[in-house]
Amino acid sequence: MNPGDGDGVSNVYDSGYFTNVNYTAGLIVDDGEYNQLYLKNNWRILSSRTATINSDEHRIAFRVGWIDTNNNGVVDVSSDLVDYHFMVQNDTGKWSEKHGQQPSVNSAITDPSSFSWDLGTYSNFYNSATVYIAARHW
């Protein structure tokens, strides 16, 4: 599952998917409309990391990253280095992240906006703005 897959149609090749974090965050909010077995609809973009949430919401943080590997000035999903990444706020108020299939790491992050969002050896690869989202759940 990638952001935007909720409706069964991939958006990975959309313009801006890996370069316009607000665009892709909007797709995540839309994803909250699907799979009502596990999720409640009406996900929303938060104004800040500390914006108030309700008891049925969790804060998640989201960024995108792109390295123009083939140096042609445009995003080539199949040949450039592109990815997105999430953090989730734990019940302690701290944040944690998880890379792909690996276990959760860095489980005591205070402020995702000032944290280095690394991908392997690429320091702060996910270098977009940080968008905070309230994810609603049962």
Ligand SMILES: [Ca+2]
């Ligand atoms: Ca390229």
